Amino acid sequence: MNLKKLEFEKLIEQISTLYREKKYSQLKSILADINPTDIAVLFDEFPNEQRILLFRLLPKEEAAETFVELDGETQEALIHAFSDTELREVIDELYLDDTVDIIEEMPATIVKRILRNTDAQTRKSINTLLKYPEDSAGSIMTPEFVDLKKDNTVEDAFKRIRRTGVDKETIYTCYVTDSSRHLIGVTTVKELLLHDYGDKIEEFMETNTIFVNTHDDKEIAANFLDKYNFLALPVVDMENRLVGIITVDDAIDVLQEENTEDIQKMHAIMPNEKPYLKTGIFETWKSRITWLLFLMISATFTSMILNAFEDKLSALIVLTSFVPMLTGTSGNSGGQASAVIIRALSLKEIDFKDIFKVIWKEFRVGVLCGITLAAVNFVKIWFVDRTLLGMSAITIQVDLVISLTLIIEIIFAKMVGCVFPILAKKMKLDPAVISSPFITTVMDALSLLIYFWLATMILHI
Structure with missing residues (x-):
């Protein structure tokens, strides 16, 4: 179900009525048919108490996708209401880069609780990503990608994709690395499908690979994805080892943030990441007054x-x-x-x-x-x-x-x-x-x- 095909107010009223009448099974059925992004928009119309119950009615995977789309304040309120088990279930369903994005916006007490409910390997990966500069490619990449070896056959590749792909952010683009994880090539599922099971990856992989370094500006990475129409872009460290990928959805977020920031600066407003209606009066005053004073004096x-x-x-x-x-x-x-x-x-x-x-x-x-x-x-x-x-x-x-x-x-x-x-x-x-x-x-x-x-x-x- 696409939210655009419904009258927004009518849907809000329907959900409110079912909530008051405690018809949770019907609520669950309605929410299951709505895109997670649209559910996040719907949640803005309800108080925290109702959001928590509605969130708990969502299937596990849809709940995680919805959680990513919510604003920081709503995420924080939900985390406060979660039990450790519920929090662990949500975090387990999130891709690592989304988890890092959430952590960066949360207060220290929430961050400690999130990290406490993740396994040792995930905590290590999170801490690694958090060490990269805020505006770097490394800060928005995810280490969850499909990697292959050049001497793998097509059959080997499909076996690996089936075995590990469920936990990867994208399986369409696959990266070829050597024994030291140096990036040496790239291929796609389309290429794999067009070749025989016995063909080796090195016979048809693309070796002229475009990539960015972990410390390159994230806007450069986003522009590469836009310029070359990639679905994902590999990220390497200083020794050319493949450490992550940046997906097109993250690139869109970066470009949107940069464009918003440029518009604000062009009109003498200090950048603010919060939505307009979520920004307090004093925050808005603070973001505008500095330049207004400068321009008035000048x-x-x-x-x-x-x-x-x-x-x-x-x-x-x-x-x-x-x-x-x-x-x-x-x-x-x-x-x-x-x-x-x-x-x-x-x-x-x-x-x-x-x-x-x-x-x-x-x-x-x-x-x-x-x-x-x-x-x-x-x-x-x-x-x-x-x-x-x-x-x-x-x-x-x-x-x-x-x-x-x-x-x-x-x-x-x-x-x-x-x-x-x-x-x-x-x-x-x-x-x-x-x-x-x-x-x-x-x-x-x-x-x-x-x-x-x-x-x-x-x-x-």
Whole structure:
């Protein structure tokens, strides 16, 4: 049963009614037909007491899959309610990388209890994964994969898959290692099926294997899976020994986290992994206030420029009315360029060596955009602001100052918007930090300087 085919509210009401009437067998039957991901969404609509009972109605395997999809707070509440036996059953059904993800979000008391209810080998594997840096490929890999030897026959391979595959996260892609566990090749179940039982793996395995190191950034691993359309990616240690794999579902999570983080940074918000409605008011305040304070203080430069040209503004007040339009346009232009460049950097489409190509392209784009906006603005100011709105102080020279300012500031905004992220990447800073709010602040000041310089030169004020 797909939750999308049901009215969500109706299903919630049905489950609530069956719960009140204690018709647990019917509840169990309904839940058994729902995808674990959708069950996790349903659980958000019930208080903890009901979640615990509903969770206990799930079959063992489905319960484990649902548990992985729940948010940290719900997982913690369930663990508190579990007996040691129930906790052990859930942990035993989880893949190792999912167990590590859960442990990383839990308080120390919960972590100790989880580890206490795992066997020695599992604890050792968990501790190994926890030692890798948070953003590394090693931190998201799983050691549960199918490995073969090059002198295995196809028949040997199928026997091994049948014997060990039940505990592996994926059995489609199989990795070929030597006696020291060095990665020497890869094959798939499709290839095995297309060959005779007596054929040896070394006769058809792919030896040009793409892999990542345990200490490579996890975003690099995710991008490899996306680029090569892999279902899984091997992870090796410093001595090229195969120690784990990263599956496509983990790569999707990484890319989603990175995209969310970039969006937050681009809008001057400190990254927060919690869902919006699960984030408290003070947490939200904390994630936003730092950048707001910085941007507010940095805007002092704009005030200083306005104060410096106060006499000139008082001599021709009409200039003041166009300041918001000019600063807004320059900020928007810079923001457009920075967003495109940040995305291109993320996708590895450009690098620092391409900086002059990017500047040249954005310069030409800036010229075209500036001329187009200036031409439209010139006509608009003359016929709308001067004629229809009666702003008689607007002259051809004033209109020319505003339009020329648009051309120059847009060219500068495009170049600033593309250069800052590239330089940030070169200095090993996050390009998303050098984004729209920061560029807008810089361009506000620069636009005013250009505006008043042109006004001084053309209007002689």
